[in-house]
Amino acid sequence: MSATLAEICAALGGVLHGEPGLSIDRLASLETAEADSLSFVAQARYASQIASTRAGALIVPPALLEPARARGACIETPDAYLYFARLTQWWKARREAAEQADAGPAIHPSALIDPTARLGEGVTVGAFAVIEAGVVVEQGARIGAHCVLERRAQVGARTRLSPRVTLGHDCRIGADGIVHGGVVIGADGFGFALHQGEWIKIEQLGAVRIGDRVEIGANSCIDRGALEDTVLEDGVKLDNLIQIGHNVQVGRNTAMAGCAGVAGSARIGANCTVGGGAVVLGHLTLADGVHISAASVVMRSIHQPGQYSGVFPIDDNRSWEKNAATLRQLHSLRDRIKALEKTS
Amino acid sequence: MSATLAEICAALGGVLHGEPGLSIDRLASLETAEADSLSFVAQARYASQIASTRAGALIVPPALLEPARARGACIETPDAYLYFARLTQWWKARREAAEQADAGPAIHPSALIDPTARLGEGVTVGAFAVIEAGVVVEQGARIGAHCVLERRAQVGARTRLSPRVTLGHDCRIGADGIVHGGVVIGADGFGFALHQGEWIKIEQLGAVRIGDRVEIGANSCIDRGALEDTVLEDGVKLDNLIQIGHNVQVGRNTAMAGCAGVAGSARIGANCTVGGGAVVLGHLTLADGVHISAASVVMRSIHQPGQYSGVFPIDDNRSWEKNAATLRQLHSLRDRIKALEKTS
Amino acid sequence: MSATLAEICAALGGVLHGEPGLSIDRLASLETAEADSLSFVAQARYASQIASTRAGALIVPPALLEPARARGACIETPDAYLYFARLTQWWKARREAAEQADAGPAIHPSALIDPTARLGEGVTVGAFAVIEAGVVVEQGARIGAHCVLERRAQVGARTRLSPRVTLGHDCRIGADGIVHGGVVIGADGFGFALHQGEWIKIEQLGAVRIGDRVEIGANSCIDRGALEDTVLEDGVKLDNLIQIGHNVQVGRNTAMAGCAGVAGSARIGANCTVGGGAVVLGHLTLADGVHISAASVVMRSIHQPGQYSGVFPIDDNRSWEKNAATLRQLHSLRDRIKALEKTS
Known part of the structure; x- marks a missing residue:
């Protein structure tokens, strides 16, 4: 070209x-x-x-x-x-x-499309895709080979699903989105009641609701909500291998780098960034405009915009060993400093 | 409803x-x-x-x-x-x-089922599933669309595999289990002998043996053992994007949150919990009832039940930078405190 | 046997x-x-x-x-x-x-192979595999069930793709490789220009180029480059759930353990090892022979071979809480030590 x-x-x-x-x-x-x-x-x-x-x-x-x-x-x-x-x-x-020009037919003949599914104008469906009952795919959307759209799933206009994407039953992604290979949208959230040492499953009755212009990287997972829906708002961008737990809400235009994980029921504001490998614990709130550095762990809600970090600095192994060992006595070192201050 | x-x-x-x-x-x-x-x-x-x-x-x-x-x-x-x-x-x-009531046929006609596979009563098999020679699927199990059950794999009664699950050859999951989309059970463990700077592959000759009532989250991976089997006991619950290395043993009713990783040959006891993003290094032992906080790294065996943590506390970036820089001198700070104590 | x-x-x-x-x-x-x-x-x-x-x-x-x-x-x-x-x-x-002896036909009749694809002698192709236009699969390679080889992808001699692997358009893997289930090679790198609070996608026009004798673990992701190619050199070994960002270069015989992540444009030398869950930030350079401990975060380039670590030591939760709280005052503790030294 x-x-x-x-x-x-x-x-x-x-x-x-x-x-x-x-x-x-x-x-x-x-x-x-x-x-x-x-x-x-x-x-x-x-x-x-x-x-x-x-x-x-x-x-x-x-x-x-x-x-x-x-x-x-x-x-x-x-x-x-x-x-x-x-x-x-x-x-x-x-x-x-x-x-x-030389691509195959728009709807590959090997795809299985339930007669109750509605496909808009110009939709393409790849080989061996499975589109179940009640699914809606809006105009110009592209469903890759081997995708599975479970019953009543919805795909907005011009959104592209790469090969091997699962969009679970009742889940929806809006218009102009991109979903990369291996993504699973709508697996069960991780919810159990502990009863006499056994985990009793809480069935996940919510779904996933994704806005317009959202991109989701390869092999990422967005779990369905327990009762209400998990929500990604318009313009959210997720890199590969990201985990979004059940009931999470991610605000408009927030972006997360690879391997980040957000635990259940966390609420992340708009225009945030979450660095690669960072973890946000469950039930926390992050304000709009919060930026989490790579590999940092958010253990409490953050109400002010800004950059936040928490990573042990890497060092040659020998130095790290010494400093890490001392770190385990840090609190008592503080007490020793206090004692010195009293006597000085 | x-x-x-x-x-x-x-x-x-x-x-x-x-x-x-x-x-x-x-x-x-x-x-x-x-x-x-x-x-x-x-x-x-x-x-x-x-x-x-x-x-x-x-x-x-x-x-x-x-x-x-x-x-x-x-x-x-x-x-x-x-x-x-x-x-x-x-x-x-x-x-x-x-x-x-309005679901399709129990065994989808597009599924490929080897004539030597045995399917119990009430088993359902989704579109484009591949079931190889010698596979056994017990009564009432549900095999999702696009699943691949390699030769001699076994699925227990009433266990459900979501679409796009791989169950590797000779691997077994017990009854009443749930496996979410994209899970790979039975990929090769990561084993090599280093010889003149090159990695010589150690073929992984074991399998994966999973008990009853086990749930495995989307896109998680359970590797086959090198010689013996990797084992998940009854009632284990794994969230999404979890890595279980070869020869690992996970005890009864232990639960792990998303993005956790367990390296090869670790033995985790019963009734443990491993928080999201936590890492357990190889060849370690965790006693029954050990609880690892999210994002913590287990670098030595833990023999007493209890809660264990190890995460750098997140802070505004400026404060973190100062504290992280000082942390790299922590061992020498301790020496300075010692010196002060001698002279005081 | x-x-x-x-x-x-x-x-x-x-x-x-x-x-x-x-x-x-x-x-x-x-x-x-x-x-x-x-x-x-x-x-x-x-x-x-x-x-x-x-x-x-x-x-x-x-x-x-x-x-x-x-x-x-x-x-x-x-x-x-x-x-x-x-x-x-x-x-x-x-x-x-x-x-x-009792395996099925070499090319499964359900596989969809574009007539312009070239398959070498002894190549096997599994059920429901999709091989698009212009693909080249060299002699003795094995393409698993449900694999998708997009247009012009290339697979070297004797390389084996497990079921459910995506090899994106124009991407190449060399000879004698092994790719485990769920791997996505050639998803878009994560690149956007920020414009008035919205992320404008930078289309990823490069590909992925993988050498000979490379092994890639289950559900790992290797993104295509933005302009040039992402490169894994000969003999690289990657475990499961690893993220390799766009434009990354990984040198000969370097090995990475599960859940490691390498951000965009990082250059990792030959004969390195990256421990499980470790993170390498973007645009950094690691010299040959650098070994990163598990769960450590590389935040600056490393020019000398050796072992490098950076992990908060795990402890019983109560001790960790005390030490972590004190760590947030570490810089001021140093100042207090300085003050004591002046007066002593």
């Missing part, structure tokens, strides 16, 4: 400086770009790489126009990173359009 | 106070309950919510009967939470029975 | 001491071995168990020959653990050969 700078600017805007007919075969980082590549410099701190990159053309903000122009073609735009994001979308859509 | 209080008490017991014909459409928490809802109050500390809930009826222990009775209908029972758990089971079974 | 000691030595070498016709039915650990079992003692520290094991025969290094010989048959070999590893491979291959 290739495109000229003129075609790119016609589609995405920006001010073109240099040869409009320059052909771009590849989007690339500054380090790996070649003469056929379009790259971007979003921040002034990367300005020093402008002179050395071999990219055929650069996307730059006005502040970096001069050095970029000095070395060759460029596209000037207020937010170069945003322009680059939209360029990747345009590039991918174009590549996929070229491939669609 | 709906049921009267009289029907509920006929099925589950309890002393009914109030209108027997009151119709319940929904089980709900105290906060979200409406006039059509049945809710419960298990503990005295929630007693203050009795007056304010809009629930049509409440399940309460004798100690809370008076205030509950003062506001309307209620079911009196010694353990309200246990009663509620059983009610969810009854409710779900009733709902499913209503749906079963 | 059974084999005589003579057959084993003929296949794998070693010096046989004792009855060549002794029949072995099982490989076993020293503790569980019986008269029909072959076991091994690799290290002198297990020498005390030689007298007590009931194993029919032992694999031992020269240093342990005398006590082993004193109790019965044995195979003498310079590296007993390596010999044992190779024995497990030989044992499994033999067992599988016996089973292959």
Whole structure:
């Protein structure tokens, strides 16, 4: 696939400086770009790489126009990173359009679709997908091979399910979402009553309700609620291997990195970020705009926006061993300091 | 679906106070309950919510009967939470029975079942399931769509496998179990001999042996043993995204929350709990009744029952940075305290 | 299955001491071995168990020959653990050969294989597998049931994909690899540009490139690169539930234990090990020969080989609470020590 700078600017805007007919075969980082590549410099701190990159053309903000122009073609735009994001979308859509021509039938004949399911216009369904009774798939949605949509599940318009996704009965995902392979939406929440040493199952009677523009990474799990629904609001972005427990609520535009876990009934605000491997314990509340650093463990509610961290600093093993051993006596060390203060 | 209080008490017991014909459409928490809802109050500390809930009826222990009775209908029972758990089971079974009437054939015609496999009475098999040679599925078990039961795998009576579960060759799960979507039972344990810088694979010749009444959450993994079997005893409950390494033994009624990991050859006792994201290192032993807090790392065997924790406390990022930096000098701080003590 | 000691030595070498016709039915650990079992003692520290094991025969290094010989048959070999590893491979291959006789057709008739896909000699494809246009599967590779190989994916010779693996479009795995169930290779990396509080998706235009002799554990995820490829070099071994972010590079023969996570653009050297549940943050570099302890969090690049750790030591809950509370004042404790030092 290739495109000229003129075609790119016609589609995405920006001010073109240099040869409009320059052909771009590849989007690339500054380090790996070649003469056929379009790259971007979003921040002034990367300005020093402008002179050395071999990219055929650069996307730059006005502040970096001069050095970029000095070395060759460029596209000037207020937010170069945003322009680059939209360029990747345009590039991918174009590549996929070229491939669609020779794609198979929209509804693969091996898919099993219950006659009571309703599929909107332009829906595609992959091989061996199973769509049960009462399911609704809105227009333009794409259901990958081997997906299972249990009874009464709903998929919003243009949402794409990669191969091997389970959307449990009565669960709903809104429009313009992306769900990656292996995701399980609507498994039972983890709820038991302890009775004479045995765990008595609390059946999970709620569902999962997911808003629009939500992305869920591969092999992540969103459990159904016990009584009410588990909720992911519009614009939530989850990376891979994330666990969302039952009854959790995640606010609008909150993003979580890989391997994060949120225990049951936690309420996470809007515009939060949760770093990779971080854990939020159950029944806690996080205000809007709370940012949890990677691998940190939230053990109490957080009511003020800000960045929060809690990670044991890594060290060479020998130093760590000494400090960790001393840490187990820290409280008594404090008492010894107090005693010294009294006598000093 | 709906049921009267009289029907509920006929099925589950309890002393009914109030209108027997009151119709319940929904089980709900105290906060979200409406006039059509049945809710419960298990503990005295929630007693203050009795007056304010809009629930049509409440399940309460004798100690809370008076205030509950003062506001309307209620079911009196010694353990309200246990009663509620059983009610969810009854409710779900009733709902499913209503749906079963229009379910498809018990053995979906697209499933591939080896002629040497033995399926007990009342077994159901979903679409595109693969059941290999020598598999045994006992009466009333339910095998979801897209499950793969490899050769000689065994599934006990009434156990349910959700769609997209793999039960590896020679692995066995007992009766009355529940396995959620995406679970992989019987992948190879992680075993290698290091030889001149290369990892030489140790083939994993054991299997996985799982007892009765075991529940396994979505996308969890239970590896097969190297020589002997990995074992989960009766009543074990595992949440989602849990890793159980090869040769691990988990004792009766032990429960683990999401994202926990147990490394190879660890032996965990009965009636333990392992919190979400906690890690148990390999070859360790945990006694019966050991409780590991969420996100804690078990680095040595624990021989006494009790609660154990080890998590860096979360803090605002600035405070954390200062304390974490100082932590790397903690051992030398101790030496400085010692020196001060000598001179004081 | 059974084999005589003579057959084993003929296949794998070693010096046989004792009855060549002794029949072995099982490989076993020293503790569980019986008269029909072959076991091994690799290290002198297990020498005390030689007298007590009931194993029919032992694999031992020269240093342990005398006590082993004193109790019965044995195979003498310079590296007993390596010999044992190779024995497990030989044992499994033999067992599988016996089973292959009654296996089904090499290409299951239910598999969907695009006519433009190229399958090498001896390739097997399981039930309901989906192989899209332009895929290449080299000779002797085994594609499990329910696998999805998207367009132009490539699988090297003799590589085995367990049931339910996704190999995304344009991704490649080399020869002699093993991929366990539920693995997703080539989901989108987690990349967004933040624009007025909304996350704008950066489409991931790279792929995943995996070398030879790579093993990937169940339900692990390897994301495709944003612009260039995510790379796992030859001999990498990943356990279950591991997350590898976009653009990550993992060097030759590096091994990671279960639940580890590597964030985007990290570069991990060759011959490293990453312990279970450990986290490597994004854009960091780890030199060759770096070993990260389980559950440790790498927050800065590491340029020297060695063992690195960072875990809060577990303790009884009461002690942990005290020490954790004091830890939040650690920086001020240091100041108090300083003050004491000035006045002393």
